Amino acid sequence: MLTPDQVTALAPDASSLKAGNALATDRKWQSLGKDEEVIWGLAKGSGKNPYQTRVSLQDLAYKCTCPSRKFPCKHALGLMLLYANSPEAFTENERPEWVSEWLSSRKEREEKATKRAASTTSKPKDEKAAAKRAAKKSARIDDGIQHLEQVLFDIIRNGLAQETLTENSYWENLARRLIDSQAPGLAGYVRRLGEIPLSGLNWETQLLHELGSLHLLIEAYSKLSKLAPDLRSEIQQLIGSTPSKEELLKEKGFEDQWFVAARTTSEQDRLTTSATWLYGSQSKKWALKLEFSAQPSRPVEHWPLGSTVATELVFYPGLAPDRVLPRNAAASAQANNPRPTPNGDFQQLLANYSAQLALNPWRTRMPCYLSAQPVSHDRQQYLIDRNGDGLRWKASTKEVAMMHSLSGGHCVDLCALWNGQHLTILSLADGHTWLSLDSLVI
Amino acid sequence: MKASQSITSIALLGTARDVPFPEAPYKVLEAPWRTIDTQDRPRAVLQAAALEASALRSGAQLVQNIPLSEKAPLEARSHSPAPAATALQRMLAGDFSQGIPEWLRTADEAQLIAPFRLLPDLLDRGQRDRTLRPLISRIAGQRGIWLARQQVQWEWLLQSTSVEDAEWENGSPDKRIAWLRQIRQSDPEKATESITAEWVNESADFREAITQLAATCPHPCEEVWLENLALKERRQSTRDAATNALARIPNSAFLKRTTARIQQILRYRRSGLSKVLSLNPPETLATEWINDGIRAKPPQGTGEKAWWMRQVLSQAPIQQWAAILDLSLEQIFKAKLDPDWTEVIEQAWLESIQRFPEAECIEGICVRMAKQANKQNTPQLSQILPRCLQQVDRNTLASLLEKLPLSKELLIVLLTKLRPALCPKLQPKLSRLLEECWKDKQLYLTRPDAIALAYCIRPEAITPTLQTIAKLPELSSVAEAFANTLEFRNSYLPHLLKPVSKK
Helix, strand or coil: CCCHHHHHHHCCCHHHHHHHHHCCCHHHEEEEEECCCEEEEEECCCCCCCEEEEEECCCCCEEECCCCCCCCCHHHHHHHHHHHHCHHHCCECCCCHHHHHHHHHHHHHHHHHHHHHHHHHHCCCCHHHHHHHHHHHHHHHHHHHHHHHHHHHHHHHHCCCCHHHHCHHHHHHHHHHHHHCCCHHHHHHHHHHHCCCCCCCCHHHHHHHHHHHHHHHHHHHHCHHHCCHHHHHHHHHHHCCCCCHHHHHCCCCEEEEEEEEEEEEEEECCEEEEEEEEEECCCCCEEEEEEEEECCCCCCCCCCCCCEEEEEEEECCCCCCCEEEECCCCCCEECCCCCCCCCCCHHHHHHHHHHHHHHCCCCCCEEEEEEEEEEEECCEEEEEECCCCEEEECCCHHHHHHHHHHHCCCCEEEEEEECCCCEEEEEEEECCEEEEHHHHCC | CHHHHHHHHHHHHCCCCCCCCCCCCCHHHHHHHHCCCCCCHHHHHHHHHHHHHHHHHHCCCCECCCCCCCCCCCCCCEECCHHHHHHHHHHHCCCCHHHHHHHHHHHHHCCEECCHHHHHHHHHHHHHCHHHHHHHHHHCHHHHHHHHHHCHHHHHHHHHCCCCCHHHHHCCHHHHHHHHHHHHHHCHHHHHHHHHHHHHHCCHHHHHHHHHHHHHCCCHHHHHHHHHCHHHCCCHHHHHHHHHHHHHCCCCHHHHHHHHHHHHHEEEEEECCEEEEEECCCCCCCHHHHHCCCCCCCCCCCCHHHHHHHHHHCCCCCHHHHHHHCCCHHHHHHCEECCCCHHHHHHHHHHHHHHCCCHHHHHHHHHHHHHHCCCCCHHHHHHHHHHHHCCCCHHHHHHHHHHCCCCHHHHHHHHHHHCCCCCCCHHHHHHHHHHHHHHCCCCCCCHHHHHHHHCCCCHHHHHHHHHHHHHCCCCCHHHHHHHHHHHHHHHHHHHHHCCCCCC
């Protein structure tokens, strides 16, 4: 299945999307065709010959003969949008040669890559060299962590009132130093610290708490060898060493009907990250799938928001882990399956979060899927669950208006994140439609 | 939070200063707090901060007893289908926004309501654009009213809903007007009493708003306050609204006075072989005329007497002329005009139909003007005719356009400016006109004109029109814009015209 939202998420910019929308009509195409694997079309352009556009339905890879330097180009976007909205317009079903050639060349490349990977893994491992590399990496991390600890002590010694702490460049330089030390997890932590100064009332307390948590992480890392395997793995991931996908896929996964509950996209250093929260219909477990893509291309998401996917997810090791790797990333999603019934409440959410914090004090957020209604009281925003219990809700004016409009004083099914202080709504139901709140308040 | 401020205050000042280490801020932290080695101050502060952070994160409390808002009533109408909702979302975001009135009108005719998620944007749009308000009110449903009760800026939506009597005393201006509108229909005498009692205490703006309410459909019992209060206002626009209202009350004293004045100045006299309509202006402007809203000082470039005549003649519907002269309306509009007074009489007619937009008068004037059309006066008529015709409803307009002897240029102007609901008879005329536009370079069409014309095509004619366009060897950018607009309309109109059953 392909939805307009999935295609929209692929657009490199607003003008490409607008141009793609204009091309999403069969009048603009000389011919349109499809089979189970691929869709194709001949786009009428300004040149003598029409542009040949094809898109693989398996992974939304595309190719077009137009000279555009946008990826995907407007023709590929238009073809996908047209297919998402009116698949019946694709009347041809016999692949033209230019489509078959493209598919076979892709297949060849994939086979070569698989062979290359297999030959790399089948090569006898040079244990000595690997140990040397690991020791070198560990030394660099240690070096970075030592520097970070010294910086934390200096900050506390000289006080949080220093003006340099309010400059983003101070934190950015520290983050770069940590990336050089092969500790990207810590670098991300430090970048988040840079967003706190002057961000609101009591920012100093918030910054101090985050510095304290970071220091706790550093102390835990210093005792790494003495820690239990799960805690050790958690610390290593927080520092920035994630296990290889190949190793991870050897582990047993967790099968369920996963509801695609929420998706957020963020950008940092020309890297786009798409975070998808999946909710197990039977297990009630949460899973976080991350996709990364270097700009200008965008992460490809095969599972539309609000769909369900029956598949196996492998959890990363750690303490109450939520990050997952799908065993089959191209597993097909079902749009028409009913959504799981939300059965949680805020009391349960707080209890679960406390339990998780006891295991993992660096857990910064906890997703929830429940029914609640927005209420404005004393100039504060709250979400109230079916039991009448409320939690603070952080929302923009537009989000407040939108939630009130959707709720009308009734409870609405929604997916939100709790960070210990307030909730942030990620997605919610409008009748039978499941939507991201972000997309509604642009 | 006192203890938390303490650890923060140490961190703010820096541990280089010798400040005592604070006690544990919460009882639950007392035991781990005691294990902190306070000799190494920076480390101790960071450890204490980590403890405090964990305690705060895991110790959040539920908020209880928050009063809930009243629930919105269930909707009687169905929601618009998903493809139509998506189209409205695009229009509200700026794509093809000219189509919003059509979307709203079609949804209302199909007894649908707008999707809840689009209501905030739709109500904001209504706040900025008053012309859309009546349409939005009809498709906002119960949820729209519920929202408007909570947001002051959307209170205009409540004007058609039931308003409590107390709102007249304590409500906002919008709510007071809404109450007045409601009570004028159910109990006009009570409305008159309320207006009369409060008139002197109201602001000039509110007095004008009240008078405007009465201007289009006054009740006979309102004559007294209109005559004695509104007509004596200093503000000209309030006095104009009062004269409009009074002229609509049969046998009102004002109408009698105005009719007498028109009778006094209007002449239908013999001139050579035929009769002409002429005027006989007074030498001076009587005080009674000024009291009835006639302005003495003319605008620049207009003579004094011509100015007085124009105002007097336009203060009553043109039907009054027919009664005075014992002629039919058709005879009046076919009559020859005294060359000295032609401009004044025609201006008076135009002003009269702005005030009293009776379809037969508008038709009479437009037929007269269309017959007079030539290349020289086409630009002038392109301004005047839309002004006349915008007074009638869309269906009357369509039948008028069919009757009027219009040139192609004037027809394009009227269609693009007024966008009537085309009757089936006019549709082939438009199709032929468009075909000529695509082929004939002389018949120039701008891009905005082409988009506006695309909204004149009847829904059932969209697909055939697109098929005709598809056969054209090459499309100009103007024709492309026309086709894009038609395709966009085709993406939602079929769904609105054949709505799905209620969820």
